[in-house]
Amino acid sequence: MKVAYSSDFHGSLLLLRHLHEYIVKEKPHVCVLCGDMLPTQFVPIDEVKNFFPNIDEKQLEQVGVVKVKNMPKNQDERIDAQLKAAEKIFDSIDSLPCKVLWIPGNHDLPKLSALKGxxxxxxxxxxxxDIEGINFVGFPYIPRMTGDTNxxxxxxxxxxxxxxxxxxVDENTVLATHAPPYGTGLGVISNNSNKVDVGSKKLQEFILGKKPRVVLCGHVHECAGQARLxxxxxxxxxxxxxxxxxxxxLEL
Structure with missing residues (x-):
């Protein structure tokens, strides 16, 4: 079975269009998306040209920038803006010509996963x-950062x-997590002059104990790559x- 994977689009319709082209070409049976699909950038309409003088307003949503009448000042306004953007994002995801499995990330809405239909x-x-003898399991949680995200x-x-x-989870599981496991190098960020591993130690312990076949993660944009745990x-x-x-x- 062919399994495609990606994550952390942050509302970029351009990335989703590239993903669609890839899926059409490679023809996987399943595509797994590991979170952070909704946009996190908001720009007031009357300030768009000040911030992006060389970009047409219609192009902004292609790279995950949401135009709003007023800058979201509270969580409710932010949620409303994200939900409106989510409709276009999931229309794009639903157009992928394969089965799509996904988990939310810390910049996605908890209520998103509960919306039926x-x-x-x-x-x-x-x-x-379970799909063709392989089981897929999801886990959206990440180690605490600022306390301001989900x-x-x-x-x-x-x-x-x-x-x-x-x-x-067993040894035939593809485990989709948003956080990388600690100690793999897949969650290392730069903090001033220091390198800090923001992966989860408890997730690392869980993986070593349960021995899933594959772990697909995201969250840390600087560390795309592979490692063995x-x-x-x-x-x-x-x-x-x-x-x-x-x-x-993945060929499984």
Missing amino acids: FSRSKCISEDRI YESTENEMEARLQVLEDL GNTLCINTACPDMEHLNVGI
């Missing part, structure tokens, strides 16, 4: 689906939430920016 694609957050958890909370997956292949699928697609194929 919103999309033909399948949210596998803390859930499992799904942030302390490592103790991560451990408790991973308990939900105990009976879902015990017998498990781990792949950071995050797009590096809003114009360049990170995508690949």
Whole structure:
């Protein structure tokens, strides 16, 4: 079975168009998206030309910038703007000519995964689906950062939430997580002159114990690549920016 993977579009319709072209060419059976699909950039309409003097307003949404009448000042306004953008994003995702499995990321709305009938694609957050002998399981949580985004958890909370997956994950699992596991190099960021691993230690322990076949993650845009954690292949699928697609194929 051919499994395509990618993540962290942040509302970029341009990246989704590139993904569609790739899927048409490669013809995978399944595509797994590892979170952060909604936009996080908001620009007031009357300031668009000041911020982007050389870009037509219609081009902004192509790279994940949402035009709003007023800059979102509270969470409710932000949610409304993201939900409106989500319709176009999931229309694009639903047009992919294969089965699509996805999880939310910390910049996505928790309510997004609960919207019934919103999309033909399948949210596998803390859930499992079996396809042609391979099972797919999703986990959206990340180690705490600022506390201002969704799904942030302390490592103790991560451990408790991973308990939900105990009976879902086995050695034939493709585990889709938003956070990278600690110690793989897939979650290292620069903090001033220092390198900091923001991957999850509890996720690392869980993977070493359960030994899933593959872990697909995202979240850290600087660390797209592959690593081994015990017998498990781990792949950071995050797009590096809003114009360049990170995508690949697994042959399982």
